[in-house]
Amino acid sequence: xxxxxxxxxxxxxxxxxxxxxxxxxxxxxxxxxxxxxxxxxxxxxxxxxxxxxxxxxxxxxxxxxxxxxxxxxxxxxxxxxxxxxxxxxxxxxxxxxxxxxxxxxxxxxxxxxxxxxxxxxxxxxxxxxxxxxxxxxxxxxxxxxxxxxxxxxxxxxxxxxxxxxxxxxxxxxxxxxxxxxxxxxxxxxxxxxxxxxxxxxxxxxxxxxxxxxxxxxxxxxxxxxxxxxxxxxxxxxxxxxxxxxxxxxxxxxxxxxxxxxxxxxxxxxxxxxxxxxxxxxxxxxxxxxxxxxxxxxxxxxxxxxxxxx
Numbered sequence: 001x002x003x004x005x006x007x008x009x010x011x012x013x014x015x016x017x018x019x020x021x022x023x024x025x026x027x028x029x030x031x032x033x034x035x036x037x038x039x040x041x042x043x044x045x046x047x048x049x050x051x052x053x054x055x056x057x058x059x060x061x062x063x064x065x066x067x068x069x070x071x072x073x074x075x076x077x078x079x080x081x082x083x084x085x086x087x088x089x090x091x092x093x094x095x096x097x098x099x100x101x102x103x104x105x106x107x108x109x110x111x112x113x114x115x116x117x118x119x120x121x122x123x124x125x126x127x128x129x130x131x132x133x134x135x136x137x138x139x140x141x142x143x144x145x146x147x148x149x150x151x152x153x154x155x156x157x158x159x160x161x162x163x164x165x166x167x168x169x170x171x172x173x174x175x176x177x178x179x180x181x182x183x184x185x186x187x188x189x190x191x192x193x194x195x196x197x198x199x200x201x202x203x204x205x206x207x208x209x210x211x212x213x214x215x216x217x218x219x220x221x222x223x224x225x226x227x228x229x230x231x232x233x234x235x236x237x238x239x240x241x242x243x244x245x246x247x248x249x250x251x252x253x254x255x256x257x258x259x260x261x262x263x264x265x266x267x268x269x270x271x272x273x274x275x276x277x278x279x280x281x282x283x284x285x286x287x288x289x290x291x292x293x294x295x296x297x298x299x300x301x302x303x304x305x306x307x308x309x
Contacts, residue, residue: 004047006044006047006048006073008076008077009040010041010043011076012077013026013030013032013037013040013041014041014044014052014053014066014069014070014073015070015073015074015077015143016029016030017037017041017060018067018070021060022060023037023060041053050063051063051065051066052065052066052069053066074142074143074144077144078144078279081144082279082282082283093286093287094125094287094290094291095122095124095125096125096126097126097128098125098126098127098128098147098284098287098291099128099129099130099145099147099148100127100128100129100146100148100149100150100291101129101130101131101132101136101137101140101141101145101150101151102129102130102131102132102137102149102150102151103131103132103133103134103137103150103151103203103204104132104133104203104228104229105152105199105203105205105246105249106150106151106152106248106274107129107131107150108252109246109248109249109251109252109254109302110248110252110295110298110299110302111129112252113298113301113302114294115127117294117297117298117301118294121294122294130145130146133202133203134151134152134155134203134204135202137149138157138158141278141279142158147278147282147284147288148277148278148288148291149276149277149278150274150275150276150295151204151274151275151277152168152204152205152208152246152272152273152275153272153273153274153275154208154211154272154273155204157277159280160277160278160279160280161277161278161279161280161282161285161288162275162276162277163275163277163288163289163292164273164274164275165273165275165276165292165295165296165299166273166274166296166299166300167271167272167273167274168246168247168248168271168272168274169246169247169264169265169270169271170208170209170244170245170246170264170265170270170271170272171244171245171246171250171262171263171264171265172186172191172242172243172244172262172263172264172265173232173233173242173243173244173245173255173260173261173262174236174242174260174261174263175236175237175239175259176259176260176261178261184263184264185263185264185265185266186263186264186265187265187266188212188213188214188265188267188270191242191265192242195242196213196241196242196243196244197225197226197232197235197236197240197241197242197243198210198225198226198232198244199228199229200225200226200227201225204272205229205244205246208272209243209244211269212244212267212269212270212271213244213265214267214269226243229245229249229254230254232245233245233254233258233260236258237259237260244265245262246272248274248299250262250306251302251303251305252302274295274299276288276291276292276295
């Protein structure tokens with residue numbers, strides 16, 4: 001008995017339509033015309049004898065079976081990509097295409113050190129970067145849009161391979177000459193919850209900052225949020241409150257040209273662990289371990305440069 005086997009291209013079209021919710025945008029993502037993508041999905045539906053997508057003039061709605069097939073399609077496409085990666089891994093180490101997602105509280109501070117090193121040491125590597133929040137980055141990894149993810153722990157990452165790169169301490173940042181200027185270190189109890197500025201929901205650093213303070217009431221007291229660390233720094237510089245910053249950002253110069261002082265937090269929870277993660281049993285594990293070593297070296301170079309300055 002023979003059954004119709006969907007092509008990888010048809011599955012790519014279906015997954016793209018699910019992700020974009022629009023035939024035109026899905027076609028652009030697949031680098032085909034809208035009519036080609038639509039015809040490919042209709043052919044898939046016709047040959048397996050079921051409706052996967054309900055089409056109206058204004059909306060694209062997947063059927064329950066369509067959603068289930070999309071989930072299976074993600075896995076099939078990921079396996080196909082790993083098949084190609086298996087062959088690639090047998091050649092030169094850390095070469096060819098590699099897609100890495102990086103969270104926004106790491107990307108602008110570590111990548112400027114990393115990228116020149118990679119260009120010099122691995123000229124045959126084509127690194128494609130995506131800046132995403134932790135949840136979005138994990139979705140990209142799960143669905144095969146990213147090969148590895150650079151993020152901060154603790155965070156629920158699921159069943160993946162993890163390599164801790166280094167610890168990144170947290171500091172309290174407050175306006176210089178503030179009358180409440182703390183000593184060399186500040187205890188969590190000394191942080192004024194009414195003045196605490198945090199990142200908005202979706203950024204894992206918000207949870208790390210709250211964990212560092214170890215005060216449950218701060219979750220409700222800290223009502224003002226920012227969209228990025230740079231936004232929080234500007235708010236602090238204008239006297240709107242205090243915030244918590246990772247040492248990596250401070251070493252990266254985020255406080256340059258501001259009137260802000262930063263003090264370390266005296267707490268065993270006042271740090272985050274920077275880690276590289278990837279899917280279990282990936283044929284490119286050796287590449288990711290090598291990338292982890294390069295990331296450690298880039299972070300150490302940043303630390304030494306900041307100390308010298």
